[in-house]
Amino acid sequence: MNTFSNIKELVSALNREHKLLTEMFKMRKSASYKYEYALDLVENDGNRIQYLINRSVLRQNGSTLEIDDEFLQFFELVLDANEEINISYINENLEKVKQNIDYYFNEPNEQRKYDYLRTVKNTLRKLGAITLRNVVDLKRNIDNTFKNEPNYKIKRAKLLNLDKKRKDITKLITQSEKLISIDEVTFFYTALDEELKRVIVQLKIQLGKCTHNLIEIERQIIDFLNQIQFQSNVIEKLRLIKYLKDQFILETATDIKAILAANDSVIFEPNPAYPLKLSLEYLQADEEAFASIIKIAKRVKAGINLKRPVAEKISSEYLETQIEEEIQINLEEVKNGFVASSYNLFDFIMNYNFAKEVSFEDRVTIYCQLISQYENIFNITDKFEVKKEIEFAMVYPK
Structure with a gap:
C-alpha cells in the first residue's frame, strides 16, 4: 500500500479531486458511490481514481467506491459534520x-x-x-x-x-x-x-x-x-380496539358507547376566535401596534397622515443617579471559615458573625446552600439533631 510522501502531495491530490470527493462526501449516508459516476467527475481517467485507491483515500468494492474511514472521519471532524460521540x-x-x-x-x-x-x-x-x-x-x-x-x-x-x-x-x-x-x-x-x-x-x-x-x-x-x-x-390501545372491532365484540366487551355519549368534543370544528378591543394607550405606546396601523392605513388609502404623539419632557428628577447598596453574603468565605473550624456546620452558621442581621430562617437556608454547593468537601454524617423544630444532619469538614 502506497502512502503520501509529504503534505504537499496530499494537499495536491485532494485539491485535484475535490469535485469527486465533494460529491462522495455529500452521499456518504446513502448507498456506495457508483464507479461510473466517479469516472464522469475525473474526465473518464481511471488512473486518477486508482491513484486515490492505492493511497487509501478511497476504497473499491466491486463496482462501487467509498471514502476511506480515516479520511471520512477527518472531513467530518474538520467540517463539524460528525455524528459519532467519541x-x-x-x-x-x-x-x-x-x-x-x-x-x-x-x-x-x-x-x-x-x-x-x-x-x-x-x-x-x-x-x-x-x-x-x-x-x-x-x-x-x-x-x-x-x-x-x-x-x-x-x-x-x-x-x-x-x-x-x-x-x-x-x-x-x-x-x-x-x-x-x-x-x-x-x-x-x-x-x-x-x-x-x-x-x-x-x-x-x-x-x-x-x-x-x-x-x-x-x-x-x-x-x-x-x-x-x-x-x-x-x-397499543388503538390496536386493541381494532382487534375487538374485527372480532365484532367491541360494543359488548367495552363501554365505548357510554364513553362516546359522555364525550361532547367537536374535534374537527375550528377553535372559536374572540376579538379584543385594544386600548388607546396600547395603540399609542406599542411599536408593533403602530407599525400595524401604518400597514392598515397604506392598504385602506384613507389619506390620513398618522403622526406619533410626542411625549412630554422628562423631569430632571427621574434623571438623577441614585445608588442603592446591598450587603451580599459570600458563601465561599463562610465555607472557608467552616473548613478551618472544628464545629458542625449548623452550629457554625448559627453562631457566624455576618456583616448584616440574618434571621434564623435565612441561616437555615445558608446551611442548605453550603451543603448543596460543597458536598464534596464536607463529611455528611448519619446523625441528626433538632433545634427550633428544624431537624438537621451533623456535617463536619473532611
Whole structure:
C-alpha cells in the first residue's frame, strides 16, 4: 500500500479531486458511490481514481467506491459534520494531561520541562473543544433520533443509550474540573504563566457551557421518552380496539358507547376566535401596534397622515443617579471559615458573625446552600439533631 510522501502531495491530490470527493462526501449516508459516476467527475481517467485507491483515500468494492474511514472521519471532524460521540477521546486527553504533569515534575532539564508544559496547554485546549463538540453532537443525535426514527422500540433504546453517553460526558467534565482545580493544584501554581492561565479560564468557560447544555439535554431526553411512552400506549390501545372491532365484540366487551355519549368534543370544528378591543394607550405606546396601523392605513388609502404623539419632557428628577447598596453574603468565605473550624456546620452558621442581621430562617437556608454547593468537601454524617423544630444532619469538614 502506497502512502503520501509529504503534505504537499496530499494537499495536491485532494485539491485535484475535490469535485469527486465533494460529491462522495455529500452521499456518504446513502448507498456506495457508483464507479461510473466517479469516472464522469475525473474526465473518464481511471488512473486518477486508482491513484486515490492505492493511497487509501478511497476504497473499491466491486463496482462501487467509498471514502476511506480515516479520511471520512477527518472531513467530518474538520467540517463539524460528525455524528459519532467519541467519549474515549476526552478520557485519553485527560490521561495525557496527567502524564505530562508527572513528566514535568520529574524532568530536571528546563527545555524539556517547557515541552511538557506546552503539551499540557495544547491538550487542555483540545479537551475543551472536544467536550463542547461532543455535547453538540449529542444534542443533534437526540433530535435526529426522536424526529426520524420510525420504530418506537429502537427510538427508545437509542435515546437511553444517548442518555448513558450524557452521563459519561458529565462524569468526564467533573474529572476535568477536578483536574484543573484540586488534583494538580501544585502544578498549576508552579508552572502557571499567562498563556496557561488563559487556557484554564477558557477551558472553565467551555466546561460551564457544556454543563448547562447537558442539563437541558437531560430534560429533553426525559420529555422525549415520556412522549414515546404516551404514543406507544395510544398505539397499543388503538390496536386493541381494532382487534375487538374485527372480532365484532367491541360494543359488548367495552363501554365505548357510554364513553362516546359522555364525550361532547367537536374535534374537527375550528377553535372559536374572540376579538379584543385594544386600548388607546396600547395603540399609542406599542411599536408593533403602530407599525400595524401604518400597514392598515397604506392598504385602506384613507389619506390620513398618522403622526406619533410626542411625549412630554422628562423631569430632571427621574434623571438623577441614585445608588442603592446591598450587603451580599459570600458563601465561599463562610465555607472557608467552616473548613478551618472544628464545629458542625449548623452550629457554625448559627453562631457566624455576618456583616448584616440574618434571621434564623435565612441561616437555615445558608446551611442548605453550603451543603448543596460543597458536598464534596464536607463529611455528611448519619446523625441528626433538632433545634427550633428544624431537624438537621451533623456535617463536619473532611
